[in-house]
Structures are given as C-alpha cells and as structure tokens.
Amino acid sequence: MFAERLTRNEVAARVAQDIPDGAYVNLGIGLPTLVSNFLPADREVILHTENGMLGMGPEARPDQLDPDLINAGKIPVTATLGASYFHHGDSFAMMRGGHLDVCVLGALQVSQFGDLANWSTGEPGAIPAVGGAMDLAIGAKNVYVMMDLSTKQGQSKLVDECSYPLTGMRCVSRIYTDVAVFGLSAAGATVTQLFGDATVDALRDLTGLALIDGTSA
Amino acid sequence: MFAERLTRNEVAARVAQDIPDGAYVNLGIGLPTLVSNFLPADREVILHTENGMLGMGPEARPDQLDPDLINAGKIPVTATLGASYFHHGDSFAMMRGGHLDVCVLGALQVSQFGDLANWSTGEPGAIPAVGGAMDLAIGAKNVYVMMDLSTKQGQSKLVDECSYPLTGMRCVSRIYTDVAVFGLSAAGATVTQLFGDATVDALRDLTGLALIDGTSA
Amino acid sequence: MISKVVRSISEALSDIGDGSKIMIGGFGLAGQPGELIDGLIEQGASHLTVINNNAGNGTTGLAALLRNGQVDKIVCSFPRQADSQVFDELYRAGKIELELVPQGNLAERIRAGGAGIGAFYTPTGFGTKLAEGKETRTINGREYVLEYPMVADFALISAFKADRLGNLLYRKTARNFGPIMASAATTTIVQVDDVVALGALDPESVVTPGIFVDRVVAVGSRFDREEWAGVR
Amino acid sequence: MISKVVRSISEALSDIGDGSKIMIGGFGLAGQPGELIDGLIEQGASHLTVINNNAGNGTTGLAALLRNGQVDKIVCSFPRQADSQVFDELYRAGKIELELVPQGNLAERIRAGGAGIGAFYTPTGFGTKLAEGKETRTINGREYVLEYPMVADFALISAFKADRLGNLLYRKTARNFGPIMASAATTTIVQVDDVVALGALDPESVVTPGIFVDRVVAVGSRFDREEWAGVR
DSSP: OOSSOOOHHHHHHHHHHTSOTTOEEEOOSSGGGGGGGGSOTTOOOEEEETTTEEEEEEEOOGGGOOTTOBOTTSOBEEEEEEEEEOOHHHHHHHHHTTOOSEEEEOOSEEETTOOEEOSOOOOTTOOOOOTTHHHHHHHSSEEEEEOOSBOTTSOBSEESSOOSOOSBSSOOOEEEOSSEEEEEETTEEEEEEEOTTOOHHHHHHHHOSOOEEOTTO | OOSSOOOHHHHHHHHHHTSOTTOEEEOOSSGGGGGGGGSOTTOOOEEEETTTEEEEEEEOOGGGOOTTOBOTTSOBEEEEEEEEEOOHHHHHHHHHTTOOSEEEEOOSEEETTOOEEOSOOOOTTOOOOOTTHHHHHHHSSEEEEEOOSBOTTSOBSEESSOOSOOSBSSOEEEEEOSSEEEEEETTEEEEEEEOTTOOHHHHHHHHOSOOEEOTTO | OOOOBOSOHHHHHTTOOTTOEEEEOOBTTBTOOHHHHHHHHHHOOOSEEEEOSBSOOTTSTHHHHHHTTOEEEEEESBOOOTTOHHHHHHHHTTOSEEEEOOHHHHHHHHHHHHHTOOEEEEOTTTTSGGGTTOOEEEETTEEEEEEOOOOEEEEEEEOSEEOTTOOEEOOGGGOTTHHHHHHHEEEEEEEESEEOOTTOSOTTTOSBOGGGOOEEEEOOOGGGSGGGTTOO | OOOOBOSOHHHHHTTOOTTOEEEEOOBTTBTOOHHHHHHHHHHOOOSEEEEOSBSOOTTSTHHHHHHTTOEEEEEESBOOOTTOHHHHHHHHTTOSEEEEOOHHHHHHHHHHHHHTOOEEEEOTTTTSGGGTTOOEEEETTEEEEEEOOOOEEEEEEEOSEEOTTOOEEOOGGGOTTHHHHHHHEEEEEEEESEEOOTTOSOTTTOSBOGGGOOEEEEOOOGGGSGGGTTOO
C-alpha cells in the first residue's frame, strides 16, 4: 500500500528517540530489542530483563558468553556497571508495581483503544505460551508497541477490536510502525507522525478506523 | 495455692528441653528469651528475630554493642556464624509461611482450646501495641506459651474462654507454667507434667476446667 | 548521566508538602533516618501521615517530629514502649490519630503496595479486634482477613552505602523496613553513610535496586559518631 | 550439629514418591538443576506434576525427564520454544497435561505459597483467556483477578554456594526461581558447586536463608565443565 516504509532498524531508532535519559526500560524479546542499538550516547538508560536483572548490557560476544547471564529471550548478554540481580518474585513485583518507565513490545494486533494481542494466534492445536507478556503489558508506566502496520497479507494490525486472544486490556499508549506513529487512548487512535508517502487518509482506508489527525500538533 | 513452684529460669530450662536439635525458633520478647540460656550444648538451634535475622546469638556484652544489631525487643544482640539478614517483608513471610519450628511466647491468658491473649488488657484509655505478636501466634509450626499459671491475684491464666482481646485463635499447642505443663487441642487442656506439690485435682480447682490427666502417658 | 545524589538534606526534602503521606524506615532506632527526620522538622511540612513500625523513642528523631506537631496520624504496629512518652502524651490528649496494624500485615501491605498487588488474604489477626469490620474468607479450611496495599508519597529511609544509580546496601538488622518502603513510595529519599563509585557494589549483593530510589544524600560514616565508638 | 549436606544425588532424592508435586528451578537452562534432574530420571518416580517456567529445552535435563514419561502434568508460563520438541510431541499426543500461567502470576503464586498468603488479587491476565472462570474484583478503579498460592512436595533447585546450614548464594540470572521455590516446598533439595565453611558467606549477601533448605549436595564447579570454558 505504501511504497516508502521505514526499515525495522529505522523504526527502532524512532522508538529510541522517545526513551528519555534515566529511564528504566524493558524491551521484551525479539524485534523491540533492536531499540537498544539506537539509544543516543548522551542518554543513560537502564535495561530490565524480567528473568532477574537491572543494568543489562549488550548481547555477549563469543568471548563473553556466560550461561548464567541471559536475557528474557534466553540470549547471552552482558552486565553494565551498577547492575543488580534479583529473583523472579522480586522481578515481577517490580514490573507489576509500575516501576518501569517504558516497555516496548511486539504485537499481533492492537486495538485503537490500546488492547494488546501478542501471545497467541488462538489457532486450534497450537501450543500456547505466554511467558511474561501479560505482566509487561499491564506493568510499565508506558507500554509502546513496535510493529509493521500491516500483515504480510496486507491487513491492518491496528484494529477496532482484537480478534486474537488478548494479552492485556487498554494497556498500549503508543504504536511505532513502518508507516506512522499512533497515540492510543479511550478516545481512539491518533496519528502523531507520518513516514514516507503515508497520509492520514490512506491510513484511514487501510485500518478502517476514524483516525484522529494529530500530525500538526 | 501451690507451695513449690518452679522459678522462671526453671520453667525456661524445661521449655529448652523440648526444643529439638536443628530447630528454627523464635523466642518472642521478654520472659521467653530466657529459654536461650538453657539450650543444651549438644543441640544446635537457630534463633530467628522478626526484625530481620536468622542466627541470632546471645545478648551483646558492652564491648560488643552495635546499634544496627538488635532483637525484636530492641536489645543489642550478637550474630552467630551462618547468620543471615533480611527485610521485614521477607521476615514476616518466613513466619506467616510456617517455616519456624517453634515459637515461645508470654501470655496474659490462654484458653483451653489454644486461643491466645497476650497483646492488650483491653483497658479503656490504654495505648494499644501489638507488634509481631499476632504474626508469631499464627505462624510457627508449634506455638508454646511460657507463663505463671496464676496472676498475682491468684486467678488462673489458663481459662475456658479469654476475657482479654485475642492475639490469635486456636494457635497455642502447649503451655509451660511454674506448676505444670499443659497440652492444648480441640478436646481441651491435658496436664502432661506436674511440678512440686501440684496435683491434677488441685489444677482443676484452680482453673475450673475439666482437665484431662495425661501425666501417666 | 544519571545521578540520584543530591547535595543536601534540605534539597532532598524540598518538595514534601503539607498533608503528605510519608513512610519512615527503622525499627526503633535501628535504621531510623535521623538526619532526614531532623531535616523534615526544619523543613516544617505539617498535617503529615507517618507510617513507621513505632511511634518514636525518647525525644529525638521520630519522637521530635511528633512533638513538633507535624504529624496528624501515625500508622504503626508498636506505639507504646518504655520511651514513647512523646507519642503517649499526644495520643492521650487526642492530638494524634493512630492506626494499629499487626507488624507482619504492615510489612506485607507495604510490600503489596510496591508490588502492584490489589489486596491479599492474610491469616494474621483473624478473629481479633484488629480485624473487626474487615472482610474474611475461608480458603482450604483456614481463615483469612482481606488486607489492602499501602503506598506513600514519600519514603525516608536510611541505608549504609549507595552508588549514583541509587543501588543500596544496608547493615545488619537496620535493613528492616527500608527495601519494602523504597518500593512503595512515589518518591524515595535515602540517607547513606557514603556514596561509592559505580561498580563498587557487588551486583549479587545489592539489596535495593536503584529503580526504587529517587534521591540519595550522604551523611557521613556512622562509625564516626559518638554512640558508635568501638563498633568495628 | 546441623548439616544439611548429603553425600550423593541419589540420597538427596530417595524419598520422592510417585505422584509428587515438584518445583524445578531454572529459566531455560540458566539455574536448571541438571544433576538433580538426571538423578530423578534414574530414581524413576512417576506421575509427577512439575512446576517450572518452561517445559524443557533440547533433549537433556527437564526435556529428558519428560521424554522418560515421568511427568503427568506441567505448570509453566512458556512451554513452546524453538527447542521444546520433546514437550511439543507429548502435548500433541495428549500424553501430558499443561496448566499455563502468566510468568509473574506463577512467581507470585509460588511466593504466596512460601509466605502463607491465602490468595491475592493481581492485575495480570485480567480480561484474557488465562483468567477465564477466575474470580475478579475492582479495587480503586482497577480490575484484578484472584489467584491462589502454589506449593509443592519438593523443590529441586540449583545454587552457586552453600554452607552446612543451607544458606545459599546464586550466580547472576541463574538465581531466577530458586529463592521463591525454596520457600514454597515441603522439602527443598539444592545442588551447589561447593559447600563452603560456616562463616564464609557474608550474612548481608545470603539470598536464601537456610531455613528454606533441607538438603544440599555438591556437584563440583560449573567452571570445570566444557560449556563454561572461558567464563571467569
């Protein structure tokens, strides 16, 4: 639909711009972890991984591998100066208690009111797995989603109501996609930034939603 | 009523006999703390203090005073080898979760079914203070009370029903007094040991309870 | 660069307003943040609600804050002690409100406040005066009382060492309420003996991770004080 | 003299009976008690219910226990992974029951089991399939699900060092479920690299106090193993 779209790295870089200095941030697993590569050098951001660490550093190089030091995606990582370790009870208390400033997650679908579906396609016979997704969805002060706006089949993943099983209700406040940035609230979705050749009208066509135009704000 | 009664130290020594090797024990504050002086040298007993420590040692000598190392009665103590410190949330989780083997408490009254009253006389105008008493009462695997059987006015503190405000319901399993040891259960109180000139009949007279005679058991 | 270190007690406490709800760490005098309390007396905020295990000992620290008339209400487990004369007098004169909470329920309510738990069933206090009027439930044959989380606008706590990220170590039984209060307040202010270099604290031994800490102020080594003469 | 140290894996596991409910520590392979699991395979107890964050990785450890047909049911948050083929096959064949629990609810339920909490209200999972049929409540305008504590007959966990009282240190993110599982099982069995002398562990840094530990067995330094070559 849109010819000029951001790459995943470009979307990650755009998300990184909105992470303030001093923030405590969880980057989920998979795609959103790219954001850590684009955090501006003049900002100090503390990364949380729900398996029990604050102060997570970059992915481990081969010579740094330590089987006891992994992230939530079970990928070997490093620790920064000032890191701390804690058990799962304390780690999820930290999340549930609203102490993280920002969490960035991937999504299968997000509703215009902020409902999130990212853990199950609900297909019969599929083996379900949820991990910490539901805790992350409801725990952080700001939950951002990073995703392509459309599926490979061209269907919008920003929807009126999620058809996939929910991860959390009314929890996502912002979506960063390859064609636009959206703010979500009880009033619905607002387009706050357009990329490439995207227009608000074209996004309305794609999503079928009465998107609010917030691009001049 | 009874001419020959155990001293407090003798009662404490009697309680100490029943603390098994390897037990985790909380001795409350005040009188029951005497028990620690009589633990047999061939037994290793780990003392818990609810302000956040396992492995509490004897009271601190003047040259050992450390304002950061006190017990639940706010008395300076020492630490044994193998001690550990933890916060109040973890300390009371440990108690509430039933991890202590024995807790020894003082009492104003105990009912024959094990109800405990030890935190308030309920006098109007008195300033109430409960501390950890209610947590100790319901938390340990075995809650023992150590007390004189009678008040200074000669009234039994082992009663049919407590008239003072309760600390916990059906929680005390054994009472060590200056004249006898009692086991408590839903069936009522059983005299398990007599001291000095006490007899089961005389105890029935004093308490007004249909005490079960378990002294020959 | 993140630095939670502030230069003075007065700067650390500047935004505490009248009517604030404040958790104050300590069990008796152990872990009581004496310098922060003195600073709060100087700062003068009034109509405070204070959450602490006790209601002041002697005439300094929390007792002095009470005597200065800054506290409308105290939430605690053990107000009456041999040396709680300041509180006793205010209470008998009807000048201070008291909410009495069993110590473990106080701790668990604060922990729940920091952990995002909506409410929990506790066996402590069931069938007693302190559970009167509270919802109860029998679960697996045992009886429980429903208790709600406790949060605060500010926590004032005392720790041993911190780094610039606010990671904290405590010392012995002075740890007590510090870690849970730090997690349950909107703004957590910590007095420490020393601020150490980043990396000087072992990540395995950090007790309160810096995420729970907003401001740190160094007040000098406790071992230099008179009452600590002789402690290692 | 207390000593929780037992000489062999087989002695440590001897009383695990058929039908036991067993918590097994670890997040993926980090903190998974490999030697204890191998011992449990040798020991042969069957019809087990296992509580773990995952449902086995690859073909060793927990995956091997599953493949050996000893597990009737698994309670976990994240069974399906790139290398969970053993579980996947058993599950599709209807040979293993699955209770799926959001990871933080799993952790908090285990913590509640150890802490004597009767039940608690959590916001996690509200409005989702995993809360279907569960009691809910609105507290202060926020919606919560009621969750119950989880306990077990045995916990098998892996730690770094222990003393003879069972005080434990862990290493980095291998700490994960160890401390809460140790608190929630009737009998907690721990494999450690080394048992150190009493007094060698700093009381300020002990993560799991010995009160939660029943048996400790030393399995040798992790740094001597092939996959750890090069780690400090």
